[in-house]
Amino acid sequence: MSQLTLTIVKIGFLALLWLFVLSAISVMRSDLFGTRVVQRVVSTRASKGSSRPATTSSRSRREGSRRRGKAVPHQLVVTAGPLAGTAVTLSEAPVVIGRAPECTLVLDDSYTSSRHARLRPTEDGTWTVEDLGSTNGTYLGPTKVSSPTVVPVGEPIRIGKTVLELRR
Amino acid sequence: MTTVATLTPPTLTPQGGRRRRGIELIMLGFAIVLTLAAYSAVQMGVLGRYPTDLPVVTAYLVACAGVAHLAVRRLAPYADPVILPVAFALNGLGLVLIHRLDLAARAGLGSLLPSGDAGRQMIWTALSILLFVAVLGVVRDHRLLQRYTYTAMVLGLVLLLLPMLPVIGTQVNGARIWIHLGPLSFQPGEIAKVVLMVFFAGYLVAKREVLTLASRRVLGVDLPRARDLGPILVAWAASVLILVGQSDLGTSLLFFGGFVAVLYVATERLSWILIGMVLFVAGSWFAVITFAHVAERFQIWLHPFRYAENQSYQLVQGLYGFAAGGILGRGLGRGMPELVPYAKTDFIVATIGEELGLTGLMAVLVLYLVLAERGLRSALGVRDTFGKLLAAGLTFSLALQVFVVVGGVTRLIPLTGLTTPFLSYGGSSLVTNYVLIALLLRISDAARRPAPTATPATPATVAITGDAPTQAVRT
Numbered sequence: 001m002s003q004l005t006l007t008i009v010k011i012g013f014l015a016l017l018w019l020f021v022l023s024a025i026s027v028m029r030s031d032l033f034g035t036r037v038v039q040r041v042v043s044t045r046a047s048k049g050s051s052r053p054a055t056t057s058s059r060s061r062r063e064g065s066r067r068r069g070k071a072v073p074h075q076l077v078v079t080a081g082p083l084a085g086t087a088v089t090l091s092e093a094p095v096v097i098g099r100a101p102e103c104t105l106v107l108d109d110s111y112t113s114s115r116h117a118r119l120r121p122t123e124d125g126t127w128t129v130e131d132l133g134s135t136n137g138t139y140l141g142p143t144k145v146s147s148p149t150v151v152p153v154g155e156p157i158r159i160g161k162t163v164l165e166l167r168r
Numbered sequence: 169m170t171t172v173a174t175l176t177p178p179t180l181t182p183q184g185g186r187r188r189r190g191i192e193l194i195m196l197g198f199a200i201v202l203t204l205a206a207y208s209a210v211q212m213g214v215l216g217r218y219p220t221d222l223p224v225v226t227a228y229l230v231a232c233a234g235v236a237h238l239a240v241r242r243l244a245p246y247a248d249p250v251i252l253p254v255a256f257a258l259n260g261l262g263l264v265l266i267h268r269l270d271l272a273a274r275a276g277l278g279s280l281l282p283s284g285d286a287g288r289q290m291i292w293t294a295l296s297i298l299l300f301v302a303v304l305g306v307v308r309d310h311r312l313l314q315r316y317t318y319t320a321m322v323l324g325l326v327l328l329l330l331p332m333l334p335v336i337g338t339q340v341n342g343a344r345i346w347i348h349l350g351p352l353s354f355q356p357g358e359i360a361k362v363v364l365m366v367f368f369a370g371y372l373v374a375k376r377e378v379l380t381l382a383s384r385r386v387l388g389v390d391l392p393r394a395r396d397l398g399p400i401l402v403a404w405a406a407s408v409l410i411l412v413g414q415s416d417l418g419t420s421l422l423f424f425g426g427f428v429a430v431l432y433v434a435t436e437r438l439s440w441i442l443i444g445m446v447l448f449v450a451g452s453w454f455a456v457i458t459f460a461h462v463a464e465r466f467q468i469w470l471h472p473f474r475y476a477e478n479q480s481y482q483l484v485q486g487l488y489g490f491a492a493g494g495i496l497g498r499g500l501g502r503g504m505p506e507l508v509p510y511a512k513t514d515f516i517v518a519t520i521g522e523e524l525g526l527t528g529l530m531a532v533l534v535l536y537l538v539l540a541e542r543g544l545r546s547a548l549g550v551r552d553t554f555g556k557l558l559a560a561g562l563t564f565s566l567a568l569q570v571f572v573v574v575g576g577v578t579r580l581i582p583l584t585g586l587t588t589p590f591l592s593y594g595g596s597s598l599v600t601n602y603v604l605i606a607l608l609l610r611i612s613d614a615a616r617r618p619a620p621t622a623t624p625a626t627p628a629t630v631a632i633t634g635d636a637p638t639q640a641v642r643t
Binding site: 009010028075102 | 499
């Protein structure tokens with residue numbers, strides 16, 4: 001083996017090693033750009049004693065929802081509570097919300113029941129919310145949910161100390 | 169009570185429906201090509217001829233990578249596409265480096281190394297891949313592990329304490345971290361790393377609200393209440409016990425560091441890190457003034473060249489290796505890494521530094537960085553708290569281990585006897601790290617899975633649940 005061959009092998013291997021590193025990073029990069037960034041709202045977190053986590057921002061969004069109430073939602077976003085900022089992409093499957101680990105959205109909120117509420121899609125693309133017999137109840141806007149109710153986009157759903165809403 | 173307005177940072181939501189298994193396969197192929205290139209370079213560098221058994225090596229690597237890939241494709245289809253190839257590339261590079269040190273031993277260049285370790289490490293790799301598949305198959309949902317929180321605690325402590333038992337535990341090179349069962353030897357502390365992380369995550373999910381309570385604000389840091397210091401003190405005491413009982417600085421550091429990291433992730437309180445650092449410094453200082461072997465490690469670290477002929481021979485030879493490597497390295501198979509004692513286990517980083525130079529070592533460190541980034545990314549993406557803590561804890565322990573090893577070998581921090589994940593020779597370490605990767609893939613699968621995996625309920629059914637009376641509602 002000549003010295004030249006070995007030097008070429010040496011440089012070549014280092015180049016290959018870095019090529020691997022860079023291709024791993026480029027896979028991550030395309031992963032990064034394939035991600036939607038959800039800007040969390042400026043949430044006014046109420047203190048522990050207060051039981052009114054409805055925020056100014058969710059109220060303003062409720063007004064906005066009247067304009068686009070029939071829109072098809074694609075995301076369920078937690079706007080207040082311990083999991084604020086978490087988003088679940090919606091599909092055909094119903095979403096069960098609660099504290100039990102087998103729920104679709106597991107809330108870490110001591111005011112929720114283990115299986116608290118369920119969101120279910122209807123034929124025309126809207127979603128309904130129903131309470132699964134929770135202790136503290138499920139609220140859609142100001143009203144307590146007693147039967148499956150259609151949820152307009154942007155309407156706050158309150159479960160324990162957590163507030164969720166559907167987004168397009 | 170006041171209401172506080174906070175601006176929270178944006179959350180990343182993984183885009184649904186992208187499995188990206190094809191990209192993983194391509195990257196695995198690239199990792200195999202990389203390993204084969206390294207193998208050929210070693211053969212050309214040491215023996216001066218082209219390798220003759222490339223087909224056999226290729227078949228072995230393809231089989232290992234293929235089994236792992238098919239398992240991920242079947243069992244965790246939405247898992248991260250980068251984690252497995254990067255781990256496999258590091259493993260392959262490790263195999264080649266061990267083989268390279270084997271060759272040096274056989275060439276009789278005044279070596280201290282036993283031979284044929286690359287072959288044994290290949291068997292360990294195959295076993296690790298099988299265990300990797302088994303973990304993916306058994307743990308179908310990482311949340312199941314939460315049920316075994318306290319079982320994991322007991323198991324982890326038993327594993328840590330096993331080497332201190334009189335008959336099966338043995339002392340090797342001053343550290344009492346091995347158990348011998350007949351012909352088999354194993355370092356149970358390695359697997360305890362993963363088991364205890366399951367406990368830390370499960371425990372802190374339950375207790376983090378209490379630990380978040382602050383009593384007093386000092387210099388802009390919220391200090392916790394004195395009575396909530398219990399868990400961190402227990403973890404600290406346990407790690408000091410390991411340090412004293414087993415003379416193992418590395419495991420002790422890894423154990424305590426991992427706990428503090430998960431505690432910080434769970435509570436978002438900087439004060440826990442500060443308390444942890446104060447405890448760590450106090451513990452180290454205590455160990456240095458009390459135990460002779462720790463004090464020796466400390467002296468070696470501060471003045472390596474004063475003891476270059478005896479106590480710090482290994483460290484100094486490693487530093488000479490880095491110096492000989494320079495920017496581009498000597499080339500694979502063309503340095504003299506066998507001059508460093510334990511080059512295959514603790515000092516494999518010095519071999520990389522000598523033969524691949526700074527350029528190669530940086531590439532390897534970036535690969536670890538990629539692993540850490542993907543792990544933390546999975547922690548961000550997953551929707552349950554236990555998964556977040558577990559992924560963050562596992563990732564942190566991997567990253568901390570790399571830091572402690574590379575820092576020790578490059579004399580940034582005192583030297584500790586830890587293995588370099590995936591690279592070093594050693595079955596227990598390799599098996600553990602593949603289990604760790606399997607758990608990370610499981611969590612990243614949950615994080616990136618687009619459709620909520622709820623049981624599709626038929627419209628007329630009524631959900632009957634456990635704890636509360638259910639209103640019968642028909643839709």
